[in-house]
Amino acid sequence: MNQEYETRYLKARRAVIAQAFRDLNDSQQQAVLTTEGPLLLLAGAGSGKTTVLVHRIANLMRYGSASDSNEIPDYITEQDVETLEAFLQSGQPATPDIDALCTLHPVNPWNIIAITFTNKAANELKNRLERMLGTAALDVWAMTFHSACCRILRREIDRLGYDARFTIYDTADSERVMKDVCRDLHIDEKTLAPRFILNRISKEKDLQRGPKEVAESAAGSGDYRAELIAKAYAEYQRRLREANALDFDDIILRTVELLQQFDEVREFYQRKFRYILIDEYQDTNNLQYQLAALLAGRWENICVVGDDDQSIYKFRGATIDNILNFEHQFQGAKVIRLEQNYRSTQAILDAANAVIRNNRARKGKKLWTQNPAGERITVYEAMNESAEANFVADRIFSLRKTAEYKDFAVLYRTNAQSNAIERSFKANGIPYRIIGGTRFYDRLEIKDMTAYLCLINNRADDLRLLRIINNPARGIGTKTLEMVQRLASARGVPLYEIISHAGDYPALEKSAGKLLGFSAIIEDCAALLQTSRLPDFYDTLLIKSGYAAMLSQKGDIDSRTRLENIQELRSSLVGYEENHPEDASLAGFLEEVALYTDIEQYDKDADAVVMMTMHAAKGLEFPHVFLVGMEEGLFPSLRCIGEPDEMEEERRLCYVAITRAKQTLCLSFADQRMLYGHTNTNRVSRFVEEIPPELLDRQGMAMPSYMNYGGYGTSPRPGRTENSSRQSWSEAPRQSAPRRTQPPIQSAKAAAPLPKLQPGMMVEHKSFGQGMVISVLPMGNDALLEIAFDRVGTKRLMARTAMAHMSVL
DNA sequence: ATCATAACGCTTTTT
DNA sequence: GCGTTATGAT
Numbered sequence: 081m082n083q084e085y086e087t088r089y090l091k092a093r094r095a096v097i098a099q100a101f102r103d104l105n106d107s108q109q110q111a112v113l114t115t116e117g118p119l120l121l122l123a124g125a126g127s128g129k130t131t132v133l134v135h136r137i138a139n140l141m142r143y144g145s146a147s148d149s150n151e152i153p154d155y156i157t158e159q160d161v162e163t164l165e166a167f168l169q170s171g172q173p174a175t176p177d178i179d180a181l182c183t184l185h186p187v188n189p190w191n192i193i194a195i196t197f198t199n200k201a202a203n204e205l206k207n208r209l210e211r212m213l214g215t216a217a218l219d220v221w222a223m224t225f226h227s228a229c230c231r232i233l234r235r236e237i238d239r240l241g242y243d244a245r246f247t248i249y250d251t252a253d254s255e256r257v258m259k260d261v262c263r264d265l266h267i268d269e270k271t272l273a274p275r276f277i278l279n280r281i282s283k284e285k286d287l288q289r290g291p292k293e294v295a296e297s298a299a300g301s302g303d304y305r306a307e308l309i310a311k312a313y314a315e316y317q318r319r320l321r322e323a324n325a326l327d328f329d330d331i332i333l334r335t336v337e338l339l340q341q342f343d344e345v346r347e348f349y350q351r352k353f354r355y356i357l358i359d360e361y362q363d364t365n366n367l368q369y370q371l372a373a374l375l376a377g378r379w380e381n382i383c384v385v386g387d388d389d390q391s392i393y394k395f396r397g398a399t400i401d402n403i404l405n406f407e408h409q410f411q412g413a414k415v416i417r418l419e420q421n422y423r424s425t426q427a428i429l430d431a432a433n434a435v436i437r438n439n440r441a442r443k444g445k446k447l448w449t450q451n452p453a454g455e456r457i458t459v460y461e462a463m464n465e466s467a468e469a470n471f472v473a474d475r476i477f478s479l480r481k482t483a484e485y486k487d488f489a490v491l492y493r494t495n496a497q498s499n500a501i502e503r504s505f506k507a508n509g510i511p512y513r514i515i516g517g518t519r520f521y522d523r524l525e526i527k528d529m530t531a532y533l534c535l536i537n538n539r540a541d542d543l544r545l546l547r548i549i550n551n552p553a554r555g556i557g558t559k560t561l562e563m564v565q566r567l568a569s570a571r572g573v574p575l576y577e578i579i580s581h582a583g584d585y586p587a588l589e590k591s592a593g594k595l596l597g598f599s600a601i602i603e604d605c606a607a608l609l610q611t612s613r614l615p616d617f618y619d620t621l622l623i624k625s626g627y628a629a630m631l632s633q634k635g636d637i638d639s640r641t642r643l644e645n646i647q648e649l650r651s652s653l654v655g656y657e658e659n660h661p662e663d664a665s666l667a668g669f670l671e672e673v674a675l676y677t678d679i680e681q682y683d684k685d686a687d688a689v690v691m692m693t694m695h696a697a698k699g700l701e702f703p704h705v706f707l708v709g710m711e712e713g714l715f716p717s718l719r720c721i722g723e724p725d726e727m728e729e730e731r732r733l734c735y736v737a738i739t740r741a742k743q744t745l746c747l748s749f750a751d752q753r754m755l756y757g758h759t760n761t762n763r764v765s766r767f768v769e770e771i772p773p774e775l776l777d778r779q780g781m782a783m784p785s786y787m788n789y790g791g792y793g794t795s796p797r798p799g800r801t802e803n804s805s806r807q808s809w810s811e812a813p814r815q816s817a818p819r820r821t822q823p824p825i826q827s828a829k830a831a832a833p834l835p836k837l838q839p840g841m842m843v844e845h846k847s848f849g850q851g852m853v854i855s856v857l858p859m860g861n862d863a864l865l866e867i868a869f870d871r872v873g874t875k876r877l878m879a880r881t882a883m884a885h886m887s888v889l
Numbered sequence: 890a891t892c893a894t895a896a897c898g899c900t901t902t903t904t
Numbered sequence: 905g906c907g908t909t910a911t912g913a914t
């Protein structure tokens with residue numbers, strides 16, 4: 081082929097590939113077609129970055145490096161070039177024949193790794209890949225940093241002297257270990273909190289400094305605390321290794337060590353991962369950068385996606401430097417900005433841009449959209465936090481003409497703020513669910529049952545053994561255990577080793593029977609693993625351990641939920657087995673449990689308002705968003721005031737929160753707020769003031785209050801009403817699932833005067849159904865009603881709020 | 890071993 | 905103000 085044809089071929093090839101991705105905008109397309117070499121994608125909020133990631137992988141698998149290379153396969157003829165050009169003229173969709181002419185070294189799915197931070201993001205990626213590319217996409221490594229590392233470790237960690245069936249310790253487990261370490265080393269928890277030590281260890285691990293290095297630098301410093309921390313670090317690490325356990329940091333750290341120390345391991349994975357994609361790059365820490373750099377060492381085809389304006393996890397070791405330095409760390413890196421937003425209205429984007437503009441440490445980026453201007457942003461000033469909560473409830477009712485409950489999200493800075501909102505939602509019959517707080521796998525009974533599973537999987541797991549050896553009670557007391565511990569540490573073996581041979585030790589004469597009984601339970605169940613399926617094995621464990629029996633004997637409501645929860649754990653075992661038909665194993669399941677946090681997907685479809693922290697909302701979007709508690713001292717939090725760097729992180733959090741909204745955004749604050757038992761008076765948040773006034777629609781206290789409530793009354797008085805309502809809404813058990821079948825609640829409240837309610841009257845509430853008024857207690861210009869509903873029992877409601885959703889029969 | 894009382898915290902927390 | 909946890913008494 082002559083040069084002219086070669087040029088024409090390359091041009092046509094690029095055009096064909098670009099046509100396959102014509103649904104994307106120009107910069108998105110560039111991001112998909114730039115396959116070779118390091119690439120930094122600065123992807124603003126709502127700019128379709130997941131779409132880009134998915135299409136990028138599709139391009140790699142379908143066309144290989146063709147869109148970004150001048151290499152021409154030998155077999156291409158002049159005839160082929162003309163075929164391609166004719167095809168481009170025709171405007172037809174591509175056929176396999178055409179694609180074949182445009183493909184260059186197509187990439188096998190198993191040569192691609194896409195790393196995310198959350199399981200949620202990884203799952204979404206997997207699903208979208210499968211939808212687009214079919215089952216071939218399942219061979220792409222689309223997973224979190226931690227699960228990718230675990231997968232590598234299970235194959236290679238024996239080189240570091242660990243057993244491949246290592247256990248994962250979560251934060252709570254680590255804390256338990258550190259507490260024990262502190263006790264044994266006589267470290268006073270008040271001068272040096274275990275949490276603080278763990279934090280420091282985490283930082284050291286991020287810098288790849290082991291106990292030795294830390295001890296050396298502490299030794300010279302004369303810093304007593306630093307020396308203690310070094311000692312605690314060494315002991316902590318010793319115990320983890322003894323128990324064949326890794327904490328979250330170790331999972332990454334050990335992988336990095338393997339790749340650094342063993343040439344053949346590094347070469348294997350470098351060769352394997354020809355293309356590397358990393359999401360949320362602004363949230364990576366040093367260790368994760370090291371990992372990425374090691375994996376990308378051979379091909380340097382590394383594409384990272386991030387947004388410096390959305391970096392909100394610095395407090396956990398994430399360093400924005402990774403994104404700011406990317407171009408230095410990877411020579412010849414290209415940068416592509418994705419700035420078109422497909423999510424929000426212009427007003428919302430303007431507000432977000434106005435806020436983030438006040439930060440100095442930025443790469444600089446301005447979001448724009450073709451979406452309509454939308455409504456102005458509502459700012460509501462409430463008297464106190466319950467008035468704020470009632471306002472949110474009211475606004476949800478009035479927007480419900482055009483939206484479902486699940487279209488709303490209430491975001492707050494701290495979990496503690498959810499209480500006031502929750503109370504108001506319960507009182508108004510608004511279904512809701514709270515994301516965050518206690519995770520399923522953090523519950524007592526689940527931790528107990530997984531402790532059994534962990535011990536069966538890894539007999540060296542002393543931590544889990546101590547948790548369950550006398551739970552349920554087996555008459556194995558502290559004295560016996562002390563003796564076992566002494567014997568074990570003298571011999572340098574795990575506790576279980578002593579327990580399973582209790583008969584050999586005269587010192588354990590009295591309790592040998594009980595100890596052997598325990599080890600018999602473990603061994604019997606473990607034997608079952610060879611022959612039975614996991615759920616059946618679990619059923620036996622429930623019986624043999626006596627755990628289920630213990631709960632059903634108690635019989636109170638609490639124990640009932642616990643029984644249900646341990647059954648729920650069985651369901652996850654069944655689910656796990658279904659997802660891993662080839663390689664289901666106890667170790668694999670436990671890994672999933674340890675690394676898996678979101679159970680949100682459980683009732684994703686439930687029509688309920690979502691409540692969560694602003695941090696948890698990252699990556700999500702909702703038509704209508706409330707940001708509550710927009711007050712100085714709360715958001716931005718007190719600790720950031722006077723700390724410029726932390727204030728910038730706080731502002732980024734605000735930016736993240738604002739950009740979650742698609743259609744409407746409502747900011748609210750309270751003049752007085754009760755939090756942690758104190759009432760505070762706060763000024764409105766600076767973030768609200770940073771938004772140009774013309775974008776805002778101010779409501780609430782600033783104007784006479786009768787204007788806000790359809791022509792009557794004021795909002796409830798602070799203090800009294802709130803106190804009187806506090807004790808009344810306790811009937812719903814905590815963490816109860818939201819009502820699934822909620823009767824539709826219509827329209828806003830009518831602007832009618834308060835009808836005179838009297839005990840004995842029958843009412844119909846739109847959420848609670850029929851009920852009888854039991855008592856009416858006047859309160860300021862409102863009243864507290866006590867109503868016995870047929871379906872949901874007795875509730876106390878404030879008349880003014882309740883009458884909007886209720887009629888007298 | 891089990892219950893009661895005191896004491897302590899209390900941003901955010903993808904893993 | 906509230907919920908969890910550590911410690912001591914029975």
